[in-house]
Amino acid sequence: MSLVMSFTVKNLLPATICSIRSNFPSSIHKYSTGPSKTSSNVLDHLTDWETLSKNRKTSKAMKAYLERAKEHDEFMKRQHLEFNIGKRHLANMMGEDPETFTQKDVDRAIEYLFPSGIYDPAARPLMKPPEEVFPARKAAEFDEAGRPHHFLFYTGKPSFFKVLYDAAEHIQALNKFEDKVIRKKATPDPNGSLKLEGSVWLTKEQLEQSLVESIKEIEYENFKVVMERLVSSPYAYLCKDFIEKYRKPLAMQRFALEIPKPSYDEEGRAFITTYECLRKKARGEVTIRYPGSGKISINGKDITYFEDIQPREQVMFPLIFSGMQNSVDVECHIEGGGPSGQAGAIRWGIAWSLRSFVEKDMLEKMQVAGLLTRDHRRRERKKPGQPGARKKPTWKKR
Amino acid sequence: MNFNSRFLNKKLCNYHFRNCIRWFVVQNRLYAKATSFPDFFQNPIFRKEDQAKLIENSELAKLAAVPVRPPASYETCSVYHDPLVNKVINHVMEMGKKQLARSLVEKAFENIKRIQIERYHLAQTQEEKNKIELNPKSILYNAVENCKPLLQLSPIKRGGITYQVPGPITEKRSLFLSIKWLLEATNDKERTVHFPEQFAWELLDAANNTGKVVKRKQDLHRQCEANRAYAHYRWQ
Incomplete structure (x- = not known):
């Protein structure tokens, strides 16, 4: 148990899973006592699941997980060490103080030392901290006996389906609320409306990153459909926090800021x-x-x-x-x-x-009128094997 | 150092755990040169009358918070810019020679103006004079409107025989057909006659609800009427 606790847990749904893990023994205790939890004597007569589960052998899945997690931890530690050494080397090469060398300086130094004309910035040399290079991983989703924590574990994508589940619950609650308001013959509060013009739904990649789960295209479409339905309710502002978790603001209004004085x-x-x-x-x-x-x-x-x-x-x-x-x-x-x-x-x-x-x-x-938007479009390059940027040769069967 | 992060990643992927841990390499593809605007950019509203409408509905401030595409290089807020005229210019244009196409259409407008002014001065009474439309742009609008077909024939194969089945037409396609027919009628001319002159005549005819193009539209309508017995093939 303690081993599990010591792993670095990143980027998962920390609130739910961590809390479950931390008060895990007590929850077993609660389940075992059942309805009669008055005196300590009663406890003695019941099966002590806590000690039982301790005595039971750890499941194969847990063992494999522990091994993997340990390996990953060591790997990350090594990467960190190497990264820090590399950073110091870079700082020395650039003749700067290694103690105050920030990531910004690193990027600058890499651009200077390894100039690259490669078209795609993603293909250019980079040196980022290991957490950014190696994607986040989930912590164990089951206990030592191999029982999953999450009630949607067997869907294979618990956090994704939890989102859909929560959204559906919100929709039902809003429908009920709407019925109640209609019965009272009131109108929705005009001030409480949601402002969604300045933001968009998370993209598939962003959603995957935030859930630490890979999702399919059709699942992402379903996510969007459900969220759109939730938003279409006149009382959607009641679950504003939930909706805003899955929206990303668009580029900010820059024209009004920093107007220079003549x-x-x-x-x-x-x-x-x-x-x-x-x-x-x-x-x-x-x-x-x-x-x-x-x-x-x-x-x-x-x-x-x-x-x-x-x-x-x-x-x-x-x-x-x-x-x-x-x-x-x-x-x-x-x-x-x-x-x-x-x-x-x-x-x-x-x-x-x-x-x-x-x-x-x-x-x-x-x-x-779009006059303040810079038109940053450039000519798209010609691609090999076709006559233009997008144009393809005439299709011939043979 | 982490330069060869991609290879390391591949190595790591070998330790794969059944269903709970997945790897993603998330890379944002920020191309150095963008060739288009993202989808969330709204289309600009730059014409004065359109903006006046927005101010009436008090939607302007709401729209100002959203990123907007810049207007294209042929769009302006000046009174000389007109979407339909621009459409016609684009239909006249061949091989991207917009400057030439624009000069041709403008020359045609000039011809229309000359013809109409001549008629105006030849007219005897004030009543007749009032009837004559002098604005070439409104003549173009009338001509295009008069040439728009309301129905179309689409070939549908049933039992080995292709039937010409009448059906409704979309607004966009009827506009397209109208402009296309006008230009086809114009290009069907003697070599000695120049495009602007012929186009001016066609526009004047069509605006008057006479001429080749209006006849072509009526022919189509007549054929649709004749083939109405096949209409059920559209859904059967």
């Missing part, structure tokens, strides 16, 4: 410069001066720098949208790429700089 030039006009305006292969910088008269200069020329109408429209888009086309001056330097990419880069640069000169609700409008 600086002032010698004429006393406010100006903001946005560097690194990127789109496709174009890159450049955009300066906006306020107040102005709507002058636009692109690489020293006016808007006729672009010969086509479409890129000109793109440059004017944020100015017209915010109604500032006659009150600011725009000056940009742009290079690389074609007219479409350059116009896209300037569009984003203007919109990003305009944040300092427009009101809060206009900011929101610009966000909804």
